[in-house]
Amino acid sequence: MWRISRPDAMDVLKDKNMVKALSNYFEIMLNRKLSRSKVAFMIEASGIDEDSGDIDDLWDEHERIRNEFHKIYDDEISLKDTDKKPAFSYLDLKIEIANRIFSDCYFCERRCHVDRNVGVGFCGVGDSKIASEFIHVGEEAPLVPSHTIFFAGCTFECVYCQNWDISQRPEVGMSLDEDKLAKIIDRKRMEGSRNVNFVGGDPTPNLLYILKTMRLTEENIPVVWNSNFYMSHETMKLLDGFVDLFLTDFKYGPGECAERLSGIPKYWDIVTRNHKMAKNAGDMIIRHLVLPNHVECCSKPLIKWIYENLGEETVINIMGQYRPVYRAGEYEEIARFPNDKELYGAIDYANDLGLINVML
Numbered sequence: 001m002w003r004i005s006r007p008d009a010m011d012v013l014k015d016k017n018m019v020k021a022l023s024n025y026f027e028i029m030l031n032r033k034l035s036r037s038k039v040a041f042m043i044e045a046s047g048i049d050e051d052s053g054d055i056d057d058l059w060d061e062h063e064r065i066r067n068e069f070h071k072i073y074d075d076e077i078s079l080k081d082t083d084k085k086p087a088f089s090y091l092d093l094k095i096e097i098a099n100r101i102f103s104d105c106y107f108c109e110r111r112c113h114v115d116r117n118v119g120v121g122f123c124g125v126g127d128s129k130i131a132s133e134f135i136h137v138g139e140e141a142p143l144v145p146s147h148t149i150f151f152a153g154c155t156f157e158c159v160y161c162q163n164w165d166i167s168q169r170p171e172v173g174m175s176l177d178e179d180k181l182a183k184i185i186d187r188k189r190m191e192g193s194r195n196v197n198f199v200g201g202d203p204t205p206n207l208l209y210i211l212k213t214m215r216l217t218e219e220n221i222p223v224v225w226n227s228n229f230y231m232s233h234e235t236m237k238l239l240d241g242f243v244d245l246f247l248t249d250f251k252y253g254p255g256e257c258a259e260r261l262s263g264i265p266k267y268w269d270i271v272t273r274n275h276k277m278a279k280n281a282g283d284m285i286i287r288h289l290v291l292p293n294h295v296e297c298c299s300k301p302l303i304k305w306i307y308e309n310l311g312e313e314t315v316i317n318i319m320g321q322y323r324p325v326y327r328a329g330e331y332e333e334i335a336r337f338p339n340d341k342e343l344y345g346a347i348d349y350a351n352d353l354g355l356i357n358v359m360l
């Protein structure tokens, strides 16, 4: 059915610029290359007592492997090597580190340092709750059909949140054991999903659960990290060697809009840092939702930054779907839909700069 409703999802496979920009993703999607999570499960992590090891020792071992991972991933591992199953893998090491972070939480740059076994921090997420999961045919063409898993709760408090009914209500949704979700992911892949797409709210508070789940999957499937990109530096390192495609939500420019409309400290510094790290860790599609009255302060500066720092081939989706929902009516500047002048002003600006993979 999706081939009828989304013919562009097939056409994109013939778009040379897009295929080049997302080359690893497409190879994994077509099952011609292993996903990073599968490769991480095949690499032995040595010299660590995972029960009593000091977290600094765990990080030392993680960084030793991370420094070698890209060469291993590009040169040495092939589809026929999948029977390699070390007693303690690089993926197990990531899970062990995430387990330590969970009890002193700094998955995102809020750095609440709360033990989430017994409490919650800013995001309100304790155990992971799934608000919904389904095959999504409304995502970007390279992703469709996408097995999208929506988690409840978020590290942001955007006054106009388009998903506020789950992002601002971390208690909604259902708890699902990791092995059950892994089986669902495998089944959806067998039925034709191109990827598994972790989103919310935001996936960041759920990293431990996501790592454990993907360790239990059997199919080779690209992992999509669909996020606001406010992850901590440590979380970015854990995602390197696990995520195949970063689907980023780049919202604001360097001014005070992020603090005022989403309650986010140091937004620009953190989100630009994480985009630079993601560029070296996997393929990337950047989303930018055009807000009314925010083209000059937000859209144009962030598009310029993308061009200058991530390159002309960066895939960017400039979106016009903004609706003034949730508490947007309390803020006059965003209490309407964006107009054509704003939307096409941002798109034309990206094209005029020289970005060659601008999606509409």
Ligand code: SF4
Pocket: 105, 106, 107, 108, 109, 110, 111, 112, 113, 114, 120, 121, 122, 123, 124, 125, 155, 204, 205
């Ligand atoms: S993920 Fe949640 S609890 Fe952890 S640091 Fe971020 S906001 Fe705080």
